[in-house]
Amino acid sequence: MLVALDSVGSTNDEAARLADSGAPEGTVVWAREQHGGRGRRGRSWASPPGNLYSSTILRPECPAARAAELGFVAALAVGDLVPASRAIRLKWPNDVLVDGGKIAGILLESAIAQDGRVEHVVAGIGINVAFAPQLAEMRYPGASLGGTVEAALEGLTRALATRLAQWRRDGFGVVREAWLAQAGPLGAEVDVRLGEGLVRGRFAGLDHEGALLLDTAEGPRKIVSGELLGRAA
Ligand code: BTN
Secondary structure, three states, rough: OEHHHHHOHHHHHHHHHHHHHOOOOOOOOEEEEOOOOHHHOOEOOOOOEEEEEEEEEEEOOHHHHHHHHHHHHHHHHOOOOOOOOOOEEEEOOOEEOOOOOOEEEEEEEEEEOOEEEEEEEEEEEEEEEOOOOOOOOOOOEEEOOOOHHHHHHHHHHHHHHHHHOOOOOOOHHHHHHHHHHOOOOOOEEEEEOOEEEEEEEEEEOOOOOOOOOEEEEOOEEEEOEEEEOOOOO
16 A cells, blocks of 8 residues: 655654554655654654655564564665666665665665564665755765655565565575675774764674674674765675
């Protein structure tokens, strides 16, 4: 089901509301503009008309600890929309860079039942289609996909269904390998912001749950949540 809106606060909020009232997996909320678009880490997401703002309800029936895997599934789906002529780079955890600029952002929000299983996940995806907003807080230049919002929505819906089926059928190991194939090279120097602190190290891949692995001067380190500042991974 597609819920198409001219304007909304945040498509994620609308999708969560629908999920709470029983909407099935695959329900997509799409808005031409958002006036309260949200990004990761409490940031806002500029959402004027021209770019894609959509949220898809997922019902993965997995423990809460596995919900983050869907961010990698979504990033691969966004990457599937990018023509082969352009250089794509996936950046932990969920960013998609094209020709060195951020083309999309992904915000996963989950509802967890009392028994620890996921009730639903809302996969909110913003793709720069017509233009790349340049915000002071952005550490990368923006990039845009081109084409129409309608074509991007159709392609994304298809790609997300395909990547989700791959995750269900083959497991996170296969998703992880596909993601790593489009990420920065192992061994690249990266900085990761953890709250106020910064960890410096070399990119050493992802663990079996999607945590970032770093080789630091103090030894190997696993990072579950943070912001990667290096461009390489
Ligand atoms: C990021 O910080 O990179 C994630 C940005 C996610 C933006 C999308 S746009 C559609 C959905 N609705 C929101 O309010 N946010 C997500």
